[in-house]
Amino acid sequence: MQQMDTRAETRGIRQAFCVLTLLLTHAASAQSTAEKQAAASTTAPAASEPAALISAEDFGALPFLTSPNLSPSGNRMAARAYNQSALKLVVIDFSGAAKAIIASLPIPSDRDLLWVKWAGENRLLFSVGKSERFEGEDLYVRRLMMYDLATSKMSFVGKASEGIVGDDVIHVDRDGGWLLLSIQETITEYPSVWRVDLNTLEMKKIVRPRPEVWDWFADHSGVVRAGIGTAANRWWLLYRKTADDDFRRISRKTSEDEENGDVEKFIPLDASDNGYVIANKRTGRFALYRYNFATDTIGEPVYEHPQVDIDDFALSEQGELQAVYYTDDRSRVEWFNPEMKKIQADIDQAVPDRINRVVSMNRDHTRMIVWTGSASDPGRYYMYTSADGVMKLLSKPYDKLTGRRLANVESVSYAARDGLQIPAYLTVPAGREIKALPMVMMPHGGPFARDEWEYDIWAQFLANRGYLVLQPNYRGSTGYGKAFVDKGVGQWGRGMQDDIDDGVKWLVAQGKVDPKRVCIMGASFGGYAAMWAAVRNPDIYRCAISFAGVADIDAMLRYDRQLFSATRYYRNWRDNVKGDKSFDLATISPLQTADRIAIPLLIAHGTEDQNVPPSQSKKLHDALTKAKKPHEFVLYEGEGHGFDDPAHQIDFLRRVEAFLKTYNPADAPATVAAQ
Numbered sequence: 001m002q003q004m005d006t007r008a009e010t011r012g013i014r015q016a017f018c019v020l021t022l023l024l025t026h027a028a029s030a031q032s033t034a035e036k037q038a039a040a041s042t043t044a045p046a047a048s049e050p051a052a053l054i055s056a057e058d059f060g061a062l063p064f065l066t067s068p069n070l071s072p073s074g075n076r077m078a079a080r081a082y083n084q085s086a087l088k089l090v091v092i093d094f095s096g097a098a099k100a101i102i103a104s105l106p107i108p109s110d111r112d113l114l115w116v117k118w119a120g121e122n123r124l125l126f127s128v129g130k131s132e133r134f135e136g137e138d139l140y141v142r143r144l145m146m147y148d149l150a151t152s153k154m155s156f157v158g159k160a161s162e163g164i165v166g167d168d169v170i171h172v173d174r175d176g177g178w179l180l181l182s183i184q185e186t187i188t189e190y191p192s193v194w195r196v197d198l199n200t201l202e203m204k205k206i207v208r209p210r211p212e213v214w215d216w217f218a219d220h221s222g223v224v225r226a227g228i229g230t231a232a233n234r235w236w237l238l239y240r241k242t243a244d245d246d247f248r249r250i251s252r253k254t255s256e257d258e259e260n261g262d263v264e265k266f267i268p269l270d271a272s273d274n275g276y277v278i279a280n281k282r283t284g285r286f287a288l289y290r291y292n293f294a295t296d297t298i299g300e301p302v303y304e305h306p307q308v309d310i311d312d313f314a315l316s317e318q319g320e321l322q323a324v325y326y327t328d329d330r331s332r333v334e335w336f337n338p339e340m341k342k343i344q345a346d347i348d349q350a351v352p353d354r355i356n357r358v359v360s361m362n363r364d365h366t367r368m369i370v371w372t373g374s375a376s377d378p379g380r381y382y383m384y385t386s387a388d389g390v391m392k393l394l395s396k397p398y399d400k401l402t403g404r405r406l407a408n409v410e411s412v413s414y415a416a417r418d419g420l421q422i423p424a425y426l427t428v429p430a431g432r433e434i435k436a437l438p439m440v441m442m443p444h445g446g447p448f449a450r451d452e453w454e455y456d457i458w459a460q461f462l463a464n465r466g467y468l469v470l471q472p473n474y475r476g477s478t479g480y481g482k483a484f485v486d487k488g489v490g491q492w493g494r495g496m497q498d499d500i501d502d503g504v505k506w507l508v509a510q511g512k513v514d515p516k517r518v519c520i521m522g523a524s525f526g527g528y529a530a531m532w533a534a535v536r537n538p539d540i541y542r543c544a545i546s547f548a549g550v551a552d553i554d555a556m557l558r559y560d561r562q563l564f565s566a567t568r569y570y571r572n573w574r575d576n577v578k579g580d581k582s583f584d585l586a587t588i589s590p591l592q593t594a595d596r597i598a599i600p601l602l603i604a605h606g607t608e609d610q611n612v613p614p615s616q617s618k619k620l621h622d623a624l625t626k627a628k629k630p631h632e633f634v635l636y637e638g639e640g641h642g643f644d645d646p647a648h649q650i651d652f653l654r655r656v657e658a659f660l661k662t663y664n665p666a667d668a669p670a671t672v673a674a675q
Contacts (some may be wrong), residue, residue: 051405051430051464056657058404059461060643060650063397065090067359068369068381071118072174074362076102076149077369078116078124085646087113089126091149094367094383103149112640114142114167119198120176122149125157127167131610140610142167144181146198157196159203163187171218173198174317180206180224182216190214193224210247213238217266219275220319225268226293235263239293241273251296262286262482265312268293269319276302276321278310284482285309288324303334309479317363327479329411329423330375330453331355339365343386347372355454358384369394375409375425378455398455405430407463411453414506416499420475420487424503425451427459427469437468438517438666439507441533441541443500445524445548447488450477458521461653466666468513474499490579492553493532493588500529504540519664521545521656524612524641528553531590531601531620538598543663545602545656548612548641551591551620553577559613591616594623601631602659604652606639632659 068079075095081088081104091103107113107128114127129142144157144167158166163184168191171180178198182191193207193216207216212229219225227238227247237251264286268275277291279298287304291297303310303324314322316337324334335341340358347356347370354372359381361368366386373379378398382391396402410426428434440462444451451471459469473480474496476488488496500520507513520530520541527549534544550556557577578585586592601624605617614635621633634655636648643649660666 049431050466051407054401054404054461054464056461056650056653058400059457059464060646060653061398061400062644062646062649063378064399065381065395065397067116068394069116069118070360070362070367070369071121072363073121074364074367076121077360078118080113080116087644089113089116089124089147091124103147103152105147105154109638112644117169117172118176119146119172119179120174123147123176123198124149125169125172125179131608139164144169155201157181157198157201158183159185159194161186163189163191165191170216170224171222173222178222180218180222184209191216206243210238217268219268219270220315220317221270223270226266228263228266237266237293237296239268241294242271250293266291266293267315276313276315278313280309280482285480288313307480309481311479327450327452331357333357343368343384346389347384347391355379373455375427375453375455376406376460406460409453409459414503416475416502418495420499422472422474422499422503423480424470424472425453425459427456427463427471429463429466429468432466434468434512436514437512438466438664439504439513439519440467440469440660441500441504441518441520442469442471443474443520443522443526443529444471444477445522445526446478447474447476447492447496447525448478450479457649458656461656462521462660465657465660467660468507470503470507472500472503489576490583492528492577492585493536497529497532497536500533501537501540515540517542517664519543519545519660522549523547525550527612528590531597531603532588534597534599534601535590535593541599543600543602543659545604545659546617547604547652548606548609549590549603549617550612551589551616553585553589556612556616557585591620591623594620594629595627597624597627597629597631600659600663601629602655603631604634604636604655606636606641606643608638609641611641 062082062085064082066080068077070077075093077092077094079090081090087107089105089107090101093100093102111128111130114129116124116126119125124147126145127142128145129140132139132141142165146155146157158181163186166183168182169179170182173179176198179196180193181196182193184191190209190211190213192205192209194203195206196203207224210227210229212231213227214230215228216224217226223243225240229236229238236249238247239250240247263277263279265278266275273292273294275291275293277289277298278286279289280286281289281298283304285304286309288302288310290299290302292299302321305326308326308328310324310326313324316322321336322340323336326332333344335344351372354374356370356372358368359371368384370382370384370391371379372382378401380396381394383394384391407427407430410428412426413421413423416422442459450473459471462469476485476491476496478485504513504518508515518541520533522530527546530544530546531549531551533541603617603621605614607614624631639645639648
């Protein structure tokens with residue numbers, strides 16, 4: 001890794017940080033004038049006139065600041081920041097009378113900044129990733145870096161020879177003196193665990209590798225207590241009570257085990273055989289349970305939701321349960337800490353009809369960073385201080401959209417043809433009568449994921465152009481329990497696609513959508529669904545738009561990348577995609593059926609995509625060219641599985657707008673024929 005310049009220009013970053021005090025106290029019950037105005041600009045009932053057009057440049061601008069992270073004292077904050085489209089890791093000091101940027105570390109353009117965390121008050125750990133060649137194969141490699149604020153020194157943390165994943169930090173010492181790092185010594189070995197002295201960077205192996213064990217877990221004192229091994233649909237647990245004990249296998253089960261179900265995450269408590277586990281025992285939905293490691297017993301539930309899976313949970317440094325996170329129609333948190341429960345209630349009361357999320361806090365909970373936003377508001381970050389109950393504005397990441405009129409987003413559901421209820425999100429263009437509107441269907445990627453009630457650039461851009469947008473969580477989407485996921489097994493291009501099509505039919509039946517003006521657009525699996533719709537349902541869709549889509553399923557299954565490395569429900573993902581072992585995946589692959597494509601396609605891909613290789617789109621482009629099928633094709637140099645360069649994102653939005661104007665114009669009469 002090249003040396004990063006720590007003396008980068010920071011004037012633009014300083015200017016972007018402003019101070020705006022909101023009158024938010026523990027007893028507050030009303031919004032401040034500033035917050036009311038911001039809320040009115042994004043969630044007010046639609047006026048009789050359509051919303052003013054917002055440029056692709058404003059929609060496509062990268063967020064100024066994201067992922068803020070407070071140091072243990074709360075006097076410093078690290079964050080991702082863009083300055084003139086260049087990604088930087090910045091550190092701001094709050095200890096003086098005015099905020100001061102004390103570090104600005106440019107991230108090389110060929111690397112991704114994956115995560116950042118503090119190791120004590122003076123050290124920052126962060127992960128970078130890039131594509132590299134291993135034995136003739138392109139692989140996505142992750143490495144761990146450290147920046148010392150006291151010495152301004154940048155260091156690589158790890159071994160000279162490592163496997164692909166070099167940033168699996170499983171414990172950081174409270175004072176930042178050392179950490180535990182789980183890494184492969186070579187690409188062919190299973191990971192071992194090393195204790196790294198952060199003063200000298202000397203490494204000592206403390207847990208040797210075990211066959212098929214990829215995940216190691218430490219307690220809050222830094223003792224490696226457990227490891228999970230997986231092979232096919234089997235999993236087992238290795239466990240020890242103290243650092244002096246040997247690991248023993250105490251569990252060997254399959255995902256279909258009715259008593260224990262699937263297990264996602266173990267957390268052992270210090271000096272105890274007890275801990276916590278996320279499992280889908282009993283209800284088929286992932287919930288938080290107490291767990292006894294010595295007896296391999298899942299105990300009583302600590303928190304389970306009646307409709308959805310929990311996403312995660314948080315413990316204090318002492319191992320006390322702090323919070324559980326889940327998503328029903330929107331992101332939620334259930335605090336177990338009474339102090340945080342009160343603060344959350346006060347914030348929600350003062351800033352209603354928003355998602356208000358504490359994204360970072362210092363060690364004694366006296367300072368917190370709060371993000372507040374909604375599906376029609378890209379949000380902003382505030383600093384909350386518990387001493388006076390006041391929030392001060394830190395940053396508006398999407399400043400160009402402040403005060404602009406965006407579209408309302410509703411949580412809806414509809415019945416698929418077999419009666420299954422499909423949760424979805426409906427984005428309605430502002431100021432337009434919801435009658436016979438043009439539509440863009442927008443299925444999510446993954447497909448082992450789900451859409452949420454959150455700001456979506458594409459959905460808002462399309463709605464601003466006059467299109468109604470539906471984002472369905474089709475069968476197989478995660479978050480709604482095992483039964484809902486299982487209904488997606490073997491349903492690529494089949495039942496999943498039916499759910500997508502049925503969303504269009506539902507809106508048409510209500511009179512909200514003009515059946516002659518519907519297109520489909522998506523990325524990753526959503527891109528596949530768009531391309532497959534061009535083959536399967538030209539009677540429903542006038543055109544299709546794919547970004548980073550899968551065109552050849554069989555080839556994709558041979559390409560093992562992060563896209564399909566989901567642990568929740570999908571350890572056996574290859575079989576789940578195919579379903580019946582005798583099924584021919586070529587029959588549902590756009591590449592092998594390109595001669596049947598009957599509607600125009602816009603196909604885009606990043607040249608450095610490590611999740612879905614660009615060859616997937618290139619081969620389809622070649623096939624369509626040979627078959628003389630109408631389509632547009634663009635490659636974005638240096639982009640991965642999304643956009644990092646705002647110029648590319650802006651270009652793509654412009655292409656989408658022009659493509660839709662040609663093949664599905666928002667204000668054209670229904671009789672316009674597809675070209």
